[in-house]
Every structure is written in C-alpha cells, then in structure tokens.
Amino acid sequence: AQKITQTQPGMFVQEKEAVTLDCTYDTSDPSYGLFWYKQPSSGEMIFLIYQGSYDQQNATEGRYSLNFQKARKSANLVISASQLGDSAMYFCAMREGRSNTGKLIFGQGTTLQVKP
Amino acid sequence: GAVVSQHPSRVICKSGTSVKIECRSLDFQATTMFWYRQFPKQSLMLMATSNEGSKATYEQGVEKDKFLINHASLTLSTLTVTSAHPEDSSFYICSVKGNNEQFFGPGTRLTVL
Numbered sequence: 001a002q003k004i005t006q007t008q009p010g011m012f013v014q015e016k017e018a019v020t021l022d023c024t025y026d027t028s029d030p031s032y033g034l035f036w037y038k039q040p041s042s043g044e045m046i047f048l049i050y051q052g053s054y055d056q057q058n059a060t061e062g063r064y065s066l067n068f069q070k071a072r073k074s075a076n077l078v079i080s081a082s083q084l085g086d087s088a089m090y091f092c093a094m095r096e097g098r099s100n101t102g103k104l105i106f107g108q109g110t111t112l113q114v115k116p
Numbered sequence: 117g118a119v120v121s122q123h124p125s126r127v128i129c130k131s132g133t134s135v136k137i138e139c140r141s142l143d144f145q146a147t148t149m150f151w152y153r154q155f156p157k158q159s160l161m162l163m164a165t166s167n168e169g170s171k172a173t174y175e176q177g178v179e180k181d182k183f184l185i186n187h188a189s190l191t192l193s194t195l196t197v198t199s200a201h202p203e204d205s206s207f208y209i210c211s212v213k214g215n216n217e218q219f220f221g222p223g224t225r226l227t228v229l
Binding site for chain 1: 150158159207217218
C-alpha cells in the first residue's frame with residue numbers, strides 16, 4: 001500500500017526566511033511521481049513542483065525546491081524567501097506508478113503561516 | 117497548464133434533494149478526470165476516476181449509486197450527489213489529468229441543510 005505522510009500540521013516562518021515542509025512516502029513501486037500543491041483559503045489547488053522517481057536532480061521552480069532523498073523516501077519542500085502570500089495549506093502527493101490512471105494520493109497537509 | 121472550471125462554486129440544498137456539479141476542461145481534451153472530496157482542515161480524498169465514454173472507477177467505500185459520475189465528452193464531467201444529507205456537506209474538487217501533474221478546478225462547496 002502506498003502512503004504519504006506529512007508530520008507537521010502547522011508551521012510558522014518569519015517573512016523573508018526559508019522554510020522546509022516535510023513529506024515522506026512509502027511505495028514498493030520503482031516508478032512514481034511526487035508533487036507539491038498549495039491550497040490558499042480560497043480552496044483552489046495550485047501546482048508547485050514535481051519530482052519523478054528517476055530524476056537525477058532535485059526539482060526547482062523559482063522559490064520552491066524539492067529536497068528529494070530517495071533512500072530515505074522523503075520529498076521535502078523548501079520555500080526560500082517566504083512571503084506573506086505563501087500562507088496557505090500545502091499538500092504533498094504521490095502518483096501511483098503501476099496504475100496508468102494517474103491518480104494522486106495526498107498527505108494530510110501542512111498549514112504554513114508567514115509572520116510579518 | 118489546463119484551465120478547469122467548476123459550476124456551481126457554492127450550493128446550499130435541502131436534505132433529500134440531488135445536486136449536480138459540473139467540471140469543465142476549457143482548453144484541454146480530458147480523457148481522464150478525477151473527483152475529490154475535502155472536509156474542513158483535512159486532506160483531499162479521491163472519490164472516483166472519471167473516464168470519457170466509459171463508467172467511472174470508484175474508490176473503496178464510495179457509493180456509486182449515491183455519487184453518480186458522467187463523463188460524456190472530453191471537456192465535461194459531472195458529479196451528482198443523489199438524496200443529499202448533511203453528512204455530504206463538503207468541498208468537492210475535480211481535476212484533469214495532464215502529462216505529469218493534475219490541473220484542479222476551483223472547487224464546489226456543498227452545504228446540505
């Protein structure tokens with residue numbers, strides 16, 4: 001069975017500082033994809049970053065980077081230079097490799113609050 | 117990425133009535149769409165995978181007769197909550213399967229009185 005775990009229900013960070021949101025996963029499938037989404041209070045799900053299990057380098061997208069440690073089965077999201085607009089709920093998700101449906105399994109989420 | 121819309125954004129209905137939620141892919145031909153449900157402060161739970169021109173695949177524990185899904189075209193999937201009850205009150209989100217990521221609609225907040 002696949003599982004995604006986010007152990008931080010809530011996090012605080014000072015504006016302009018960096019913050020790391022933790023995510024661990026469990027799968028026996030060698031092929032999988034890992035995603036991070038941001039969900040502000042409006043409810044929309046905003047795609048942030050993607051990491052494939054065979055990707056050699058850690059994914060980066062602007063201020064977002066993914067610290068992919070395959071042996072540890074972790075895919076932590078690093079947000080650099082936090083902004084007030086980063087306050088939101090963040091979800092880590094994994095796509096099943098064996099299934100060709102592309103469905104995602106989500107972690108419990110982490111609520112991030114950026115302090116001015 | 118794909119632009120996905122949902123209608124309505126909010127709906128309030130009486131217990132026992134049926135509610136239809138539409139999910140449209142505006143600029144992407146979506147053979148596969150997904151329907152999720154999210155309770156307050158909780159994660160997204162996949163309800164079903166909607167395949168164009170065929171029956172939806174429901175996740176374990178989701179009643180297919182209660183949550184009717186129709187994916188009649190490459191741009192539209194509908195979720196009908198039949199005989200809604202207060203415990204069905206939730207945030208319903210659809211998504212469109214892209215090459216790697218999924219593109220999400222803005223969600224529909226359902227309140228059953």
